[in-house]
Amino acid sequence: MKNMSDIIEAYLKQVLSQDEQIEIKRNEIADQFKCVPSQINYVINTRFTIEKGYLVESKRGGGGYIRIAKVKLLDDVEIIDALIDLIGTSISYNDAYSLISRLYEDEIISKREGTLMLAAIDKQTLAIEEPRACILRACILKSLFKNLKYEE
Amino acid sequence: MKNMSDIIEAYLKQVLSQDEQIEIKRNEIADQFKCVPSQINYVINTRFTIEKGYLVESKRGGGGYIRIAKVKLLDDVEIIDALIDLIGTSISYNDAYSLISRLYEDEIISKREGTLMLAAIDKQTLAIEEPRACILRACILKSLFKNLKYEE
DNA sequence: ATTTTTTTGACTAATACTGACTATTATTAT
DNA sequence: ATAATAATAGTCAGTATTAGTCAAAAAAAT
Numbered sequence: 001m002k003n004m005s006d007i008i009e010a011y012l013k014q015v016l017s018q019d020e021q022i023e024i025k026r027n028e029i030a031d032q033f034k035c036v037p038s039q040i041n042y043v044i045n046t047r048f049t050i051e052k053g054y055l056v057e058s059k060r061g062g063g064g065y066i067r068i069a070k071v072k073l074l075d076d077v078e079i080i081d082a083l084i085d086l087i088g089t090s091i092s093y094n095d096a097y098s099l100i101s102r103l104y105e106d107e108i109i110s111k112r113e114g115t116l117m118l119a120a121i122d123k124q125t126l127a128i129e130e131p132r133a134c135i136l137r138a139c140i141l142k143s144l145f146k147n148l149k150y151e152e
Numbered sequence: 153m154k155n156m157s158d159i160i161e162a163y164l165k166q167v168l169s170q171d172e173q174i175e176i177k178r179n180e181i182a183d184q185f186k187c188v189p190s191q192i193n194y195v196i197n198t199r200f201t202i203e204k205g206y207l208v209e210s211k212r213g214g215g216g217y218i219r220i221a222k223v224k225l226l227d228d229v230e231i232i233d234a235l236i237d238l239i240g241t242s243i244s245y246n247d248a249y250s251l252i253s254r255l256y257e258d259e260i261i262s263k264r265e266g267t268l269m270l271a272a273i274d275k276q277t278l279a280i281e282e283p284r285a286c287i288l289r290a291c292i293l294k295s296l297f298k299n300l301k302y303e304e
Numbered sequence: 305a306t307t308t309t310t311t312t313g314a315c316t317a318a319t320a321c322t323g324a325c326t327a328t329t330a331t332t333a334t
Numbered sequence: 335a336t337a338a339t340a341a342t343a344g345t346c347a348g349t350a351t352t353a354g355t356c357a358a359a360a361a362a363a364t
Contacts, residue, residue: 003362005310026353036312041354046309061319063155064352113265115299120272125295126288136278140292143277147267155351157320178343188322193344198319213329216342246318 008033008040009047012068021069044068050146071150076108084145090134096121096141108148117144156187161199164220173221196220203238203250205257228260229301236297242286248273248293260300269296 030037048054058066103109121137182189200206210218225231235251255261273289
């Protein structure tokens with residue numbers, strides 16, 4: 001007998017194998033598996049991450065839900081992962097520019113997407129002093145790059 | 153779509169898809185959906201905001217009404233400028249989400265561009281506490297939107 | 305023995321629903 | 335004309351219904 005998180009994971013994936021996306025009620029699943037509701041969050045946070053190819057959205061309040069969708073990982077995942085490693089925890093605008101250029105040259109992003117990325121991380125936009133701007137820039141850039149890995 | 157507010161929203165939008173603007177009687181809609189009249193206000197205040205592209209007018213007293221109109225802007229630049237104005241100096245993630253959705257619905261940006269924009273401004277990405285995150289988010293979003301106005 | 309993963313629950317946050325009270329406008333009575 | 339009444343819509347705060355967070359305890363793996 002595996003642990004409960006694995007069982008819930010398997011159950012959700014089994015349902016997902018039939019539909020492209022599923023909508024669950026956190027409390028219902030928790031009841032079904034006799035666990036506390038927050039364990040559903042644990043399962044989702046550890047097993048249905050974007051890195052593993054899932055997109056999760058939710059809404060609270062009456063009629064609330066958690067929606068899990070399977071996304072298609074693209075071919076360029078390895079290149080992107082390599083670039084994410086290069087970003088590290090801090091990166092200058094110029095180095096970021098190089099990485100974005102690289103994505104454009106490899107035809108992973110369009111010119112317009114590249115321009116948008118640059119707009120998001122330039123010095124004037126971030127409007128803070130240097131050591132912290134580089135850290136923030138790295139966070140934003142990594143988030144942008146991660147999102148390039150999947151489709152839909 | 154399980155909760156009443158979503159159902160009422162969908163109904164109103166369906167009627168709006170046929171006419172440019174609609175005029176409803178609050179009590180009639182409340183009767184129709186078996187809810188209290190103030191729920192109609194709730195739906196309007198949460199779903200038919202100016203950020204989402206709607207204009208609402210009303211009149212009380214005999215012959216009173218609530219009029220909902222889909223705002224129509226002329227060209228892309230105008231829409232973008234209007235949205236930049238709405239950003240102001242500080243904006244929550246949810247409000248930003250509405251604005252980006254708006255650009256997508258108006259076919260000014262692709263889905264992937266929208267996803268990238270969201271990735272650049274989400275809470276986890278910015279990784280700072282709330283008052284300052286909203287300010288930073290506004291800076292980034294304005295920079296992104298401004299870039300949409302120029303094509304190469 | 306130590307580290308990692310899982311489980312738990314108290315607390316927090318977001319969204320939806322309700323009803324009593326208020327505000328405005330139109331109509332009717334004086 | 336003015337005042338009273340009827341017919342609307344608005345506000346706000348309280349309750350209900352969800353989901354999220356976080357850190358401690360427990361269990362499992364190393």
